[in-house]
Amino acid sequence: MSRFHITWDKGVGLFLVFTILLGTFSSEYFATTSNLTFIIRDVAEIAIIALAMAYLIIAGEIDLSVASMLSLSSATIGFLYRAEVPFEVAMVGGVLVGLLAGLFNGFLVTVLGLPSLAVTIATLALYRGMCWILLGNKPVNQLPSEWVNLGYSQIPGTFLPWTIIPVVVLAGLAWFVLHGTRFGRWVFAIGVNSQAAEFSGIPVRRVKLALFGFTGIMSGIAGVIYTLRFASSSPDGAVGYELGVIAAVLFGGVSIAGGIGTIWGVISAVLSLGVIRSALQLIDFSANALLVVSGSLLLISVIAPQVTDYVRNLRSTVSTTKQIQKNERVNHE
């Protein structure tokens, strides 16, 4: 099964190339620098959160509250800024709030032992609710222009938006830690068999707590970027983003059962979805098509391993039966 998944995430890379080609052919505006800028900026938040979600799902957990944590971080920034806290401090505050929210999720799961699926559905509501409490009905729209520009504009001389920097840096770090350090091995081990991981001396609970915290920080950072991009801090931002994150992570080759996945696959998937969204917009397909496509890709990403497993089992049963038949023939001679 793991071999198939390794092929799968290479496949997503190919799929990305395919979608880019498709996009180029479908609209003359697609391959323009301004469009590419738009795509990268569009997927930045999802990419950053997806990095952490990948770790979490590989370790066998899940967090449905990420969109609310993103929004909470954004709301905190607005709230603090409105209270005349310097904007830079407010941004740090936003990230910290994300961390705290993530750690709270982690506490509920690792210390109280609650199931992560159910509990993060609850914190989804809780953190969203806290956004409303912080800001009420009034979004904060007057944000310092020098920062807002960063959220929106490009690095001078290139078509790359400033937001690509955190994405690339974080993706690089995430890739390195997951595939090249002891901690990364631990994450995989916990996802494959958390009991064996414990028996092998891996501090399972601490690692999971850290992963939830990591998810919180990433959501916090995404919240900062989101706030700058839209130049606004409001309580109802990023509604439904968690689905986009999870769809990208699963389509990127991370197995929902845990223990399998690569950062490269996840990034390819995030970019692919961004490319598809852009292409659909450019050819005037409604955004609804994207919803259907995302949902279908999600399904494909879980059906495909089942199908290949089935085929593989079928083949091995056939060969075993043939072997037995051959043996029996030999015996009767």
Added chain:
Amino acid sequence: MRSLKNLVRARELPVFAAFLIVMGGTSLAVPHFFSGKVAIDLFLGVAVIAILAVGQTFVIVMRHIDLSVGSTVGFSAFLIGDAYSKGMGLGTGMFLAIGLGLLVGAMNGFLVAYLKLPSLVVTLASLYIVRGIFNEFATGQTIIESEVPPAINWLGLNRFFGIPYLFLIGFALVIIAGFVMKRSRAGRDLYAIGSNPQAAELAGIPVARRVFFAFVATGGITGLAGAVLLGRFNSANPNSGLGLELLVVAACVVGGVTIAGGAGTVYGAFIGAILLQGITLSIGALGIPQFWQQAVNGSLIIGAIALDRYLSTRVKTTTIMGSKNE
């Protein structure tokens, strides 16, 4: 006498007690709180969620989940109005609505029961897909009051001895569903599957078939809930039903239908929905800004899950040393 003792021990009792406490407490703080108007608000507000929670119970009891109900219920509501506005009768509209629900349920059920895909992912995907198709179908249109079939409009506005019909529909459904879950082999099988899936297979229970039909049933109920949704709001649009799935799951969990499967009843889910709605009304009455609503809901669900987990770990299996004490 034994049944009275069982009643007291039932999971549903704390939920009902919590409801009474919330309503009672608010009544003390706010004079005239529990008036006829509040009761009506309660009944109307809870109708859709309560019906959806009944369907969701079938699925959660088997350790699955159906996140697609929000999209499906909205689409179903829209279909009824759309059919009527195009000159087709209520019957056709209902047929389409329930048919859609059954179709989505069958798709979910097939993928989960026969392809053995995780229900979280499958229903998350159908949430997306159904909403996408719905949006496309309905592009920007809204079903307005004049397009709502008169029968549904009437049901939404009127009451039977003071109790809104929409609520009674839900109540009737709960009774029927509760009966099926308790007194039919198929219903009992759902509990067995959730309590111990491997043992269920070994015991010869047709697990895949049960899972499939449970999802289909949930789908059908969701289609029906579309009619209630339409009656409640007298309108429908591409945003109808958005986000309802989480409230539904919350109502179930709070009502004692544990995510771990195998336990809980539709009665509990129903009471859970009523409790959530009661809290919403109380918050309003107590002058707490509406903005606290969601945070309160969230905390409540966390509390319910934690309590549920605590209660289940308290019953420890007899241990090595304990077993010798007979």
Added chain:
Amino acid sequence: MLQSGRNEAGATPMLTISNVSKSFGGVRALVDASLDLYAGEVHALLGENGAGKSTLLKTLAGVHTADSGVIKLNGQEFKQGSTKASIEQGVAVIYQEPSLFPDLTLAENVFIGRQPIKSGLVDWHTMEVESKKLFEGLGINLNPTAKARGLSIADQQIVEIAKALSTEAQVIVMDEPTAALSAKEVDRLFEVANRLRETGHAVVFVSHRLDEVFALCQRMTVMRDGSTVGTQLIADTSEAQVIQLMVGREVAELFPKLDVQPGEIVLKVENLSSDGNFQGVSFEVRAGEILGIAGLVGSGRSEVVRAVFGVDSYDQGSVTLLGQRVPKASPSKSMSRGMALVPEDRRQQGLFMPTSIARNSAVTLLKKLSRGIFLSGKNESKVADKWGKVLQLKSASLLDPVERLSGGNQQKVVLAKWLATEPKLLIVDEPTRGIDVGTKAEVHRLLSEKAKEGMAVVMVSSELPEVLGMSDRVLVMREGRLVGSFERSEATPEKVIGAATGAMNKA
């Protein structure tokens, strides 16, 4: 083929299994196995782990279909491959870990899938009354309306037996039923088994415990390496003969124990207690010593060693390694001080099945293999390579997932992973369970060599010959307490089993 015992009445067998074979992939689990079962007898099925008993039972239960051979029940061909069909044909299997539905009542557990119906609806009242009757018929007083959650294993078995009777099962198979029972519960189970026998049922009793087999059963069949190697009347045979059949060679051959002079005290466990699991356990292990811990399954041995290593916590007492207190409940700290635990269940606790051999071997060494935070994949493979050679691991490639290996080779990987940490104390829990005899000998050789090199070894084992053959000292546990300690020279099967079952006073 030894003479097969015949029922005194000379009647025809109720169940005949003839020349049944079954393979999984390349592994031959059953090879021409044959068995005759008569009504009114309790028939023992013996054999070491991996001998094929489990596969045979699962075939009867309908989980597997035999590749070849014939099974007949009451003269009719037995329909295989469906659990429902097996139940309908009257074969009920009660597994070692009975699997009830914790959220359902006992009555419903008994009648699951076949609840009595009145006017189309489930008839709860009849269900409760009937199950109460069944429980009483077995001589046990259980409340049919209680939920199954929290029921003791002994009571769960009774519910399973009641379920079997309610399906009008004729053949009732009990798989290691006494593994987790207290002495009193074992007596109760025997009474139930005898009742079943008297009412014309055929009971298959799978067990390791020869004293129980000789006390309860009329005939026995021994399995080895997938085949049935002998069927005898209990009256016609002895324990020694049975062991001979099971093992297939002289016991002494198997255990190449080397003589070692024990050195300093490595592990000191004082008054270790964990509520409900074990109480007041104290012992010492010296360098070079192999300390065997014997006892029936469920006596608390695994719980003790897990607590010593830190996977589980404990309530009182202390663990000291080479003079230093070991903090509790921290496997990583125990590891860094030089402890290692090869766990009881290698599939669930010892290995990451879909992961490669290389990664499995190296998972305990990750700190040593990293320079700073950089982990080298090459180093992982080097470790696996080295240990693969030491343990004579036969495999195509180190990148293959461990699930492809045989049980014996899998166990070698677990050993490799722990030996690579160069521990001062190695704890092994059922080191040769489910392993072929050849690999068993290799594992024993390895443990002896390590002991000679100065490692302290604690070996928990349910296989008496292994315990007696390998240990310098034998500790015996029963129901959570240490009840016996024997030097190698004075340890005999009778003394050990006597202490383990508390049967010293039994006839």
